[in-house]
Amino acid sequence: MIRILKQIFRTGIVTEPLAPVADHEIERVGAELSKVIKQRFRGSLAIRQVDAGSCNGCELEIHAINNPLYNCERFGIQFTASPRFADLLLVTGPVSHNMEIALRRTYDATPTPKLVIALGDCGCNGGVFGESYASIGPVSKVIPVDACIPGCPPTPAAILLGILKLIT
Amino acid sequence: MSRLKDIVVAALGKDVKPDDTLSPASVISLFIPREQFAEATKALKNEYALLAAEWATDETSFSRGFGIYACFRKEMEYLIVRTSAPVDDPTFPSLTKKFAAAFRFERQIQSLMGVTAIGNPDSRPWIKHEDWPADAWPLRKSFDASKPLPRVPGEYQWIRVKGEGIYEIPVGPVHAGIIEPGHFRFQAMGEDVINLEEKLGYVHKGIEKRFESLSWHEASRLAGRVSGDSTVAHSLAYCRAVEALTGSPVPDRAMWLRALFLERERIANHLGDLGAICNDVAFAFLLYQFSRLREIVLRANLKLFGHRLLMDRVVPGGVAANIDAAGIQAIHQELDWLAREFERLVLIYDENSSVEDRVRDTGVLKPEQARDLCVVGYVARASGLNLDCRIHQPFPPYDRISVNVPVLVSGDVHARAWVRVEEVRESMRIIREVLNTLPEGGIMNPLSDPGPDRAGFAAVEGWRGETLYWVQSGPKGEINRCMVRDPSSLNWLGLEQCIHGNIVPDFPVCNKSFNQSYSGHDL
Numbered sequence: 266m267i268r269i270l271k272q273i274f275r276t277g278i279v280t281e282p283l284a285p286v287a288d289h290e291i292e293r294v295g296a297e298l299s300k301v302i303k304q305r306f307r308g309s310l311a312i313r314q315v316d317a318g319s320c321n322g323c324e325l326e327i328h329a330i331n332n333p334l335y336n337c338e339r340f341g342i343q344f345t346a347s348p349r350f351a352d353l354l355l356v357t358g359p360v361s362h363n364m365e366i367a368l369r370r371t372y373d374a375t376p377t378p379k380l381v382i383a384l385g386d387c388g389c390n391g392g393v394f395g396e397s398y399a400s401i402g403p404v405s406k407v408i409p410v411d412a413c414i415p416g417c418p419p420t421p422a423a424i425l426l427g428i429l430k431l432i433t
Numbered sequence: 434m435s436r437l438k439d440i441v442v443a444a445l446g447k448d449v450k451p452d453d454t455l456s457p458a459s460v461i462s463l464f465i466p467r468e469q470f471a472e473a474t475k476a477l478k479n480e481y482a483l484l485a486a487e488w489a490t491d492e493t494s495f496s497r498g499f500g501i502y503a504c505f506r507k508e509m510e511y512l513i514v515r516t517s518a519p520v521d522d523p524t525f526p527s528l529t530k531k532f533a534a535a536f537r538f539e540r541q542i543q544s545l546m547g548v549t550a551i552g553n554p555d556s557r558p559w560i561k562h563e564d565w566p567a568d569a570w571p572l573r574k575s576f577d578a579s580k581p582l583p584r585v586p587g588e589y590q591w592i593r594v595k596g597e598g599i600y601e602i603p604v605g606p607v608h609a610g611i612i613e614p615g616h617f618r619f620q621a622m623g624e625d626v627i628n629l630e631e632k633l634g635y636v637h638k639g640i641e642k643r644f645e646s647l648s649w650h651e652a653s654r655l656a657g658r659v660s661g662d663s664t665v666a667h668s669l670a671y672c673r674a675v676e677a678l679t680g681s682p683v684p685d686r687a688m689w690l691r692a693l694f695l696e697r698e699r700i701a702n703h704l705g706d707l708g709a710i711c712n713d714v715a716f717a718f719l720l721y722q723f724s725r726l727r728e729i730v731l732r733a734n735l736k737l738f739g740h741r742l743l744m745d746r747v748v749p750g751g752v753a754a755n756i757d758a759a760g761i762q763a764i765h766q767e768l769d770w771l772a773r774e775f776e777r778l779v780l781i782y783d784e785n786s787s788v789e790d791r792v793r794d795t796g797v798l799k800p801e802q803a804r805d806l807c808v809v810g811y812v813a814r815a816s817g818l819n820l821d822c823r824i825h826q827p828f829p830p831y832d833r834i835s836v837n838v839p840v841l842v843s844g845d846v847h848a849r850a851w852v853r854v855e856e857v858r859e860s861m862r863i864i865r866e867v868l869n870t871l872p873e874g875g876i877m878n879p880l881s882d883p884g885p886d887r888a889g890f891a892a893v894e895g896w897r898g899e900t901l902y903w904v905q906s907g908p909k910g911e912i913n914r915c916m917v918r919d920p921s922s923l924n925w926l927g928l929e930q931c932i933h934g935n936i937v938p939d940f941p942v943c944n945k946s947f948n949q950s951y952s953g954h955d956l
């Protein structure tokens with residue numbers, strides 16, 4: 266136990282303003298984001314992430330925005346286990362043929378008004394996998410998409426910025 | 434000199450012919466008459482060889498029908514046995530009697546290539562979901578991959594357990610966390626799991642087929658995206674297979690840089706996994722601590738090499754990122770810091786009895802099971818199998834750096850976590866050695882002309898385990914086939930078996946301790 270406490274004190278608060286990764290712009294938008302989430306989403310924006318066929322690279326970076334250095338929860342962003350109480354769907358990957366139905370169902374299970382972000386080059390335009398018998402391509406071919414966050418995979422800073430942009 | 438080859442030759446006599454399409458640099462390959470395909474493997478099984486992969490190719494453009502290949506491994510050796518089946522009789526003898534792991538490979542061959550393994554007890558499709566037309570065999574050359582697939586009605590036949598008090602829990606394909614999709618079906622009684630069956634294939638993106646429409650260079654981007662977390666391992670295995678096929682030499686410095694990337698990928702992923710395993714036993718403190726370390730490693734990657742996950746840094750003929758003296762200095766400093774922080778966290782993990790209580794004796798994959806299922810990577814090393822291609826199939830610079838692999842025998846969640854701990858330590862040491870000996874010189878050579886009907890093979894020990902690529906050139910020197918075998922293809926079998934006798938609430942941590950790739954498996 267004493268080691269745990271020591272480590273906690275030694276580490277301190279590592280969460281940083283996003284300045285070193287992006288620029289001061291983000292800090293400003295970050296503050297604005299908290300404001301908007303407070304006003305429009307009663308303090309918490311619930312996100313349901315759906316992997317519709319990604320290579321899992323995008324998932325790694327979505328995980329990263331939860332790590333203590335980005336700590337997205339401080340803005341009120343929170344990932345939920347069910348689409349039933351999600352405000353926003355964060356969809357990655359080219360939509361695979363085998364995930365199409367599951368993606369549609371998840372979309373239908375999300376209460377309106379719902380926002381959808383296609384994340385990563387694959388979600389935006391099909392990426393390296395393109396369109397084929399197995400890959401339907403961009404998310405927008407299957408469900409309505411409100412915003413795209415390009416990148417392969419987009420960096421955590423880009424993901425946060427993309428979410429901010431959509432809801433402000 | 435090949436012992437595995439001698440075994441097959443001794444068992445089958447003069448019917449065995451050397452297969453010379455494989456470039457000499459990569460691996461020994463034998464051609465065996467179709468009727469004797471299973472017999473040859475019997476001899477290999479008796480010598481304790483393990484099955485590494487089984488796949489089929491469409492060789493109609495060479496008027497050879499279908500090629501069927503099985504790759505075996507024993508200690509320092511790989512052996513590929515090959516046979517062929519005519520177009521009007523696309524069948525071959527199944528290997529499942531001797532190698533249980535073959536059953537998934539053969540279901541996959543049947544589903545995607547339409548070549549049937551006679552004697553395989555499980556004829557259900559794999560990866561090909563029940564709503565695909567039965568005759569859609571995408572890996573055949575006659576299949577038009579550009580058209581969308583129509584959906585037909587169909588139902589998947591699950592294995593059912595019957596009895597009083599038995600119930601079923603379906604999970605997925607969309608899971609609760611931020612993870613890839615797949616379906617798990619538990620048959621349980623009370624809290625005890627009686628059986629677990631996986632159904633995968635949800636993220637099948639037609640990767641193997643897509644390879645065939647790309648140039649050799651373009652394809653390396655695709656290989657780097659088969660499984661994003663193993664991008665270095667996959668692009669490296671692809672590049673090495675292509676370099677073997679074309680006989681292209683790679684500059685010394687590039688080889689060492691490749692090892693640097695591979696070990697950095699190992700550290701980053703193991704750090705993430707250790708945190709995630711702790712989180713699944715409700716010890717979120719270590720999740721945050723380990724993910725903090727991981728983030729620092731990824732940021733250094735971005736700063737030094739231009740990509741957080743190191744995608745597209747390994748390319749055919751060399752590497753696309755270099756390092757200067759200041760960069761070397763920076764990594765040394767990073768490692769000093771990382772080693773210190775890491776050891777503190779490991780001590781906390783090791784001393785915490787509530788973690789210990791959950792991870793010990795949970796999700797045990799016994800050494801016999803590991804051997805029967807031919808699992809690889811840390812899953813194998815946690816269950817007593819001493820497998821690591823950095824040692825058994827070393828490519829430069831691993832032939833000059835001694836690698837120590839940890840092997841544990843308890844096969845539980847803790848063993849899989851602890852193998853990772855040891856590997857992080859070892860990778861830090863390897864990185865220092867690489868940086869201290871990094872040779873000068875160029876980092877990229879041009880690729881030689883591939884020529885028609887050649888094949889290349891490569892095995893790379895990625896962070897998840899042995900990653901295999903086998904590439905074949907077509908009549909015009911294009912990509913005729915690119916076989917990808919992610920470690921997950923074998924290790925998913927282990928997860929199904931390790932869960933017996935455990936309780937349903939322990940499944941998440943068992944699954945995390947395996948952490949297999951869906952995308953790498955589904956292709």
Ligand code: SF4
Nearest residue numbers: 319320322385386387
């Ligand atoms: S955008 Fe890149 S990282 Fe994301 S799923 Fe596609 S290939 Fe993977």
